[in-house]
Amino acid sequence: MLKLYLVCILAIFAPPTFGSDCNQKTFKSGTVCVCDLTNCDEIPKIDLTSGQAATFTTTNAGARLHRDIVYATSSDPGLNLQYARVPIASNDFSSRVYTYNDVPDDYSMTHFALQREDYQWKIPYMQMAQKYNHDLKFFAVPWSAPGWLKTTNSTAGYGSLLGSNQGTYHKAYVSYLIKFFEEYNKQGIQFWGLSTQNQPTLGSDKKTKMQSMLFTAETQRDFIKLDLGPALKASSVAKGLKVLIMDDNRGNLPKWADTVLKDSETASYVAGIGVHSYQDDQSDKHLIATHENHPDYFIFGTEASEGYKAKEQSVDYGSWDRAEDYVSDIVDDLNNWVAGWTERNLVLDAQGGPSWVSDFTDAPIIAFPALAQYYKQPMFYAIAHFSHFLKPGAVRIDHSLNVPNFDIQKSAFLNPDGSKVVVLQNKNILASYGISVKDSQRSSDHYQVHMGPRSIVTLYIQN
Ligand SMILES: *[C@@H]1O[C@H](CO)[C@@H](O)[C@H](O)[C@H]1NC(C)=O
Numbered sequence: 001m002l003k004l005y006l007v008c009i010l011a012i013f014a015p016p017t018f019g020s021d022c023n024q025k026t027f028k029s030g031t032v033c034v035c036d037l038t039n040c041d042e043i044p045k046i047d048l049t050s051g052q053a054a055t056f057t058t059t060n061a062g063a064r065l066h067r068d069i070v071y072a073t074s075s076d077p078g079l080n081l082q083y084a085r086v087p088i089a090s091n092d093f094s095s096r097v098y099t100y101n102d103v104p105d106d107y108s109m110t111h112f113a114l115q116r117e118d119y120q121w122k123i124p125y126m127q128m129a130q131k132y133n134h135d136l137k138f139f140a141v142p143w144s145a146p147g148w149l150k151t152t153n154s155t156a157g158y159g160s161l162l163g164s165n166q167g168t169y170h171k172a173y174v175s176y177l178i179k180f181f182e183e184y185n186k187q188g189i190q191f192w193g194l195s196t197q198n199q200p201t202l203g204s205d206k207k208t209k210m211q212s213m214l215f216t217a218e219t220q221r222d223f224i225k226l227d228l229g230p231a232l233k234a235s236s237v238a239k240g241l242k243v244l245i246m247d248d249n250r251g252n253l254p255k256w257a258d259t260v261l262k263d264s265e266t267a268s269y270v271a272g273i274g275v276h277s278y279q280d281d282q283s284d285k286h287l288i289a290t291h292e293n294h295p296d297y298f299i300f301g302t303e304a305s306e307g308y309k310a311k312e313q314s315v316d317y318g319s320w321d322r323a324e325d326y327v328s329d330i331v332d333d334l335n336n337w338v339a340g341w342t343e344r345n346l347v348l349d350a351q352g353g354p355s356w357v358s359d360f361t362d363a364p365i366i367a368f369p370a371l372a373q374y375y376k377q378p379m380f381y382a383i384a385h386f387s388h389f390l391k392p393g394a395v396r397i398d399h400s401l402n403v404p405n406f407d408i409q410k411s412a413f414l415n416p417d418g419s420k421v422v423v424l425q426n427k428n429i430l431a432s433y434g435i436s437v438k439d440s441q442r443s444s445d446h447y448q449v450h451m452g453p454r455s456i457v458t459l460y461i462q463n
Contacts, residue, residue: 022064025375030318031062032366032375041376043078043388048462053447056389058381060320060454065381065388079380080388081136083192084129085302085342086122088142088180089115090155091198092210092359093345097156099146100180107172112179123187135392139193140180141247141302144203144211145173156357158206160214165226174231178238185237193242195274195302196220196228201248210357217252217259220245221266229269247274247302251282254290261294272297275338277304280329284336291337298339304329305344306379307352307362314352314360320454322362323378327425327456330386331409334396343383347374385458389421407431408451418463426451 022033022041033041044067046054056065090098094117103111130136144155149169152159163169181191196215197203203214215223224243232238246256253275261267273290290299306322307314316322330341345363352360364380367373390413397420399412407428413421426433430453437447437459449457 022062022376024062025318026062027317029316030060030320030378032318032377033064033380034373034375036371036373043384046460046462048460050462053459053461055447055449056385056458056460057452058323058378058385058456059452060378061452063455064376065384065458078132078388079384080391081133081346082387082392083137083139083340083342084126086126086138086140086191087198088140088177089144089146090117090211090356091143092357093348093353093355095354096356097211099144099155101146101176102148104148107168109172109175109179112176112183114180114183118183123184123189126189137192138189139195139242139244139302140191141195141198142177142213143198144213145176149173149176150213156209156211158203158208158212158214160203160219161223165222170223170227174227177228178231178235181235181238181241190237191241193244193271194232194238195244195247196224197247198303199248199276200246201252210359217246217256221260221263224260224269225263225266229266232269242271243269244272244274244300244302245270247276249276249279249282250286251279253286254293257290257294257297261297270297272339273299274302275299275333277301277329277333277341278308280332284332287333287336287338299337301330301333301338301341303342303344305361305363307360315348315350315362315366317366317375318378319362320378323382323456324425324427324454326379326382327385327423328409328427330382331411331423331425334386334411334413341386382456385423385456389415389423389458389460391415391417394421405433408433408435420461420463422449422459422461424449424451424457424459426453426455426457429453 024031025034041064043065048054054067056067057063058065089100098115100114101109101112126138145161147153147155149162149172150159151162161169161173197213200215200220202208202212232241245260246252257273287299306325307316333341343364347365347367348363349367352362364377364383366375366377393416394413397412397414399410407426409425411423422437432453433451435449435451437449447459449459451457
């Protein structure tokens with residue numbers, strides 16, 4: 001139990017001077033950090049003795065993970081990401097529509113073939129990422145079956161799988177999915193998980209242009225029970241995959257999970273429930289009820305992005321609003337039983353693409369390949385405030401604030417090594433706050449945290 005004592009509202013502080021090496025470039029909406037092939041700011045390292053703590057601060061005013069208490073250094077200067085989502089064939093952020101088998105009626109998938117996107121980009125980048133993190137886990141997600149297996153005869157746009165459970169088309173699609181894992185396995189890549197379908201409700205939207213495929217909770221339940229589940233179990237490369245259901249917005253919960261998991265046979269093939277962040281303004285009850293009804297199934301954030309709405313600017317350089325949204329969303333998710341959180345696109349170009357369907361959005365990193373340069377947006381640091389400090393197996397711990405304060409968002413965690421992590425966000429545009437953090441296991445220690453206007457602070461307490 002951590003007690004957070006809100007000490008006082010102080011006068012507005014002048015912005016602090018920054019020790020970080022962020023190469024700042026300021027736009028109308030805020031500040032980005034410019035990186036090139038030789039120079040890029042890194043997250044300051046920590047090496048603390050027991051009971052010592054350091055704070056890391058990011059502010060609208062321009063600080064980026066600025067370490068307020070400086071200690072000697074150790075490993076790992078990056079985001080420390082643990083999971084990566086890999087599309088099975090193309091999606092809206094591909095530069096073209098492609099599948100792994102466009103030969104109609106090839107039900108035994110003899111013409112199945114990975115594409116140049118896999119060989120030139122996905123596989124080499126996955127291998128590079130694994131060099132930085134040997135434990136990096138990949139989960140695969142299909143956006144659509146090849147068109148000839150769908151009611152619409154089109155990979156792009158709406159539609160559902162042709163035929164019925166255990167019939168020719170369903171069997172063909174399942175062997176298509178399993179072939180994907182076999183081919184990646186031949187390249188030395190193992191997957192941790194498989195989401196049954198990206199955003200299954202989108203497949204009923206006749207206006208959608210992107211690759212999609214409809215499952216209702218009922219058809220997903222039957223597909224897993226009669227087709228996907230048994231086939232995965234029988235496959236030597238795919239049998240260990242963690243199967244995720246739903247992978248859509250939280251408003252569908254808990255009903256979707258209730259429907260799918262009520263069938264005990266289906267439930268035996270399922271490990272978790274994927275949830276997107278696009279309805280994160282809707283009640284936390286969706287998540288809480290899902291956890292309470294299905295405590296043995298993890299909830300996992302499978303997609304989040306900013307700048308996706310029609311009237312928004314897709315890329316907004318330096319936007320603090322978007323970093324603040326990310327922290328709010330991650331805190332809200334993690335405080336309500338969500339066990340992980342995945343960015344939609346870690347890197348995009350200046351347009352917010354590529355996207356063959358012009359579905360442009362913002363991203364934590366905006367790359368300028370011709371200049372050999374990239375910008376780390378405030379969103380990058382918003383993610384780092386969690387991902388860099390939380391280790392796999394971390395658990396959320398109870399915490400309370402002695403005075404209610406709607407400007408302050410907070411969550412607290414215990415890492416497997418005993419270190420504790422408190423992430424705080426001050427959304428007030430003017431007020432600064434002093435917060436005194438008291439760890440009930442160390443009754444004598446108070447950690448003083450200063451929070452300037454519009455700031456994010458991670459307090460890291462060494463075991
Ligand atoms: C499906 O579309 C392809 C072209 O994309 C066409 O060759 C084929 O005849 C169509 N099949 C049906 C059943 O309409």
